[in-house]
Amino acid sequence: MRAHVVCFLIFCGSLCAQQLSQPSITIYNQDFAVVRQGIPLDLKSGTNQINVNDITMRLEPDSVILRDPAGKHLVNVLEQNYRADPVSQFSLLSLYEGRTIDFELPDHTTVKGKVIRSGYVRPDYFNINGYNPGYAAQQEEAIIEVGGQLRFGLPGTPIFPDLTAETILKPRLEWMVTTDKPGKFPAELSYVTGGMKWQADYNIIAPEKGDMVDIVGWITMDNRTGMTFENARIKLMAGDVNKIQPGMNGRDEMVFKAVSAAMASPAVTEKAFDEYHLYTLEHTTTLRDRETKQVEFIHAAGVTTKQLYIYDGAKIDPNRYNGWGWENIRNDHSYGTESNPKIWVMREFVNSDANHLGMPLPKGRVRFYRRNDDGQVEFTGENTIDHTPRDETIRIYTGNAFDVAGERKRSNYTVEKNAATETFEIKVRNHKKEPVEVRVVEHLYRGKNWEVTAKSDDFQKKDSQTIEFPVKIAPDTEKVITYTAHYTW
Numbered sequence: 001m002r003a004h005v006v007c008f009l010i011f012c013g014s015l016c017a018q019q020l021s022q023p024s025i026t027i028y029n030q031d032f033a034v035v036r037q038g039i040p041l042d043l044k045s046g047t048n049q050i051n052v053n054d055i056t057m058r059l060e061p062d063s064v065i066l067r068d069p070a071g072k073h074l075v076n077v078l079e080q081n082y083r084a085d086p087v088s089q090f091s092l093l094s095l096y097e098g099r100t101i102d103f104e105l106p107d108h109t110t111v112k113g114k115v116i117r118s119g120y121v122r123p124d125y126f127n128i129n130g131y132n133p134g135y136a137a138q139q140e141e142a143i144i145e146v147g148g149q150l151r152f153g154l155p156g157t158p159i160f161p162d163l164t165a166e167t168i169l170k171p172r173l174e175w176m177v178t179t180d181k182p183g184k185f186p187a188e189l190s191y192v193t194g195g196m197k198w199q200a201d202y203n204i205i206a207p208e209k210g211d212m213v214d215i216v217g218w219i220t221m222d223n224r225t226g227m228t229f230e231n232a233r234i235k236l237m238a239g240d241v242n243k244i245q246p247g248m249n250g251r252d253e254m255v256f257k258a259v260s261a262a263m264a265s266p267a268v269t270e271k272a273f274d275e276y277h278l279y280t281l282e283h284t285t286t287l288r289d290r291e292t293k294q295v296e297f298i299h300a301a302g303v304t305t306k307q308l309y310i311y312d313g314a315k316i317d318p319n320r321y322n323g324w325g326w327e328n329i330r331n332d333h334s335y336g337t338e339s340n341p342k343i344w345v346m347r348e349f350v351n352s353d354a355n356h357l358g359m360p361l362p363k364g365r366v367r368f369y370r371r372n373d374d375g376q377v378e379f380t381g382e383n384t385i386d387h388t389p390r391d392e393t394i395r396i397y398t399g400n401a402f403d404v405a406g407e408r409k410r411s412n413y414t415v416e417k418n419a420a421t422e423t424f425e426i427k428v429r430n431h432k433k434e435p436v437e438v439r440v441v442e443h444l445y446r447g448k449n450w451e452v453t454a455k456s457d458d459f460q461k462k463d464s465q466t467i468e469f470p471v472k473i474a475p476d477t478e479k480v481i482t483y484t485a486h487y488t489w
Contacts, residue, residue, distance in 0.1 A: 100113065202366040204366060216299050
C-alpha cells in the first residue's frame with residue numbers, strides 16, 4: 001500500500017512523506033485483526049505534530065503502538081487524537097450552522113438558505129471501552145430559513161463554498177510526539193481493528209462407489225474495515241484467543257475462537273506460535289474494502305474415510321428432563337422409553353500424513369458431495385468441525401439414513417427397594433441392496449452402578465454409562481438385539 005502521511009512540525013514548517021513498505025495483517029476469526037504498516041518519519045528535536053490518514057474506520061485507539069522496529073530511536077507519543085468521522089453532507093452542514101449557503105433546486109436554479117439546524121448527530125463510534133460495533137448513525141430533520149420563513153428539511157442540494165478546517169476526508173490519527181534523537185527513519189504503526197475476519201471451508205467429494213475421497217479447503221477473508229490494503233502480507237491466527245468484548249467494561253470476557261487453516265498446499269504455510277497456530281499466505285495480495293477474497297489452502301486426494309451408521313434409539317426430551325438427577329430418573333418409569341427411529345450417517349477419517357493430510361485443520365464448515373452415475377456431483381450433507389490437531393480422528397454427522405431404520409422398546413421393568421432391572425429390545429432394518437454395519441448405542445441412565453445380566457450380542461463399553469453393539473445387517477433383513485441391565489443404589 002502506498003499511503004500519504006503529512007507531518008506538521010510545530011516550528012519547522014511541514015513535510016510530506018510517503019509510505020513505502022507493504023502492510024502486514026494478522027486476521028482473527030471474530031471480526032478483528034492486527035494491522036502493521038510502515039511510516040517514514042523525519043523528526044526534529046522537541047515536539048513534532050504528525051497526522052496519519054491511512055487507517056481503518058474501526059481502529060481501537062488504545063491499541064496503537066508507534067515504534068522504531070530497528071530499535072535506534074525512542075518515540076514517545078505525548079498525545080493522540082483519533083478522528084473517525086469523515087465528512088458527509090450533513091456533517092459538513094453542521095459546520096455551517098448559523099450561516100447562509102446556496103441550495104440547488106431540481107430545475108438547477110439556486111436559492112439561498114440559512115442553516116438554523118443541520119440535524120446532524122455525531123454517531124457513537126466508540127464507548128468508554130473502545131470501538132462500539134453496534135453504533136448507528138442518527139439524523140434529525142434539518143431546519144433551514146428561506147426567504148424569512150423556517151422550513152423542515154433541505155430545500156435542495158446544499159452547495160458548500162469550501163471545506164472548513166474541521167473537516168476530514170478519511171479517518172485520521174493525530175499525534176504529538178518526541179524522540180530521543182532527531183533524524184529520518186522508517187517507523188512501524190500497529191493497531192487492532194474491527195471489521196476483518198476469516199474462516200475455513202471444506203469440500204469433500206466421494207466417488208460413485210467407495211470411500212476414497214478428495215478434500216479441497218478454502219480460506220475466506222472478509223474486509224469491512226473501510227480501508228483497502230494493497231499488496232499486503234497476510235497471516236491467519238488459529239486458536240482460542242481471549243479478547244475482552246467491547247461494551248463489557250472489562251467485567252465480562254468472551255473467548256474468541258480464531259480459526260486455523262491446514263495447509264498441505266504451497267499457497268499457505270503453517271507453524272506453531274505460542275499456544276496457537278499461525279498460517280501465512282505465501283504470496284502478497286490486495287484486500288479491498290468490502291471485498292470477500294478466497295484462497296485455496298488444501299487439496300488432498302485419496303483420503304481414506306469410513307461411512308458409519310449410528311443408532312442411538314433412546315429419545316430424551318431435553319425440555320422435559322432438564323435438570324433431572326439420578327433419583328428423579330429412577331422414580332420415572334417412563335424415562336427413556338420413547339423411541340427414535342432415525343439412524344445417523346457419520347463420516348470418519350484420520351488427519352494423518354499416511355492419510356494424505358497430517359496438518360492442523362481449522363474449525364470450519366464441511367460440505368459433502370458424491371459423484372452420481374452421470375459423472376455429476378450431488379450435495380449429500382454438511383456440518384462443522386472444531387480445531388483438529390494432526391493424527392486426530394474426525395467424525396462428522398452428515399444426515400439420517402433413508403433405507404436403514406431403527407426401533408427400540410422396553411420389554412420388562414421391575415423395581416425393588418435398592419435395585420431395578422430393565423430389558424430392552426432394539427430392531428434395526430436394512431432396506432439397502434448391500435450389507436451395512438450399524439453401531440447400536442445404549443445409555444445406562446438409571447444409576448451409576450449397573451451390570452448387563454443378559455445380552456443377545458457382544459457389546460463394547462464406551463464409558464461409565466454407555467455401551468455399543470456393533471452389528472452387521474444383510475440386505476433386506478432385520479437384526480434384533482436384546483439386553484438386560486440390573487441397577488443397584
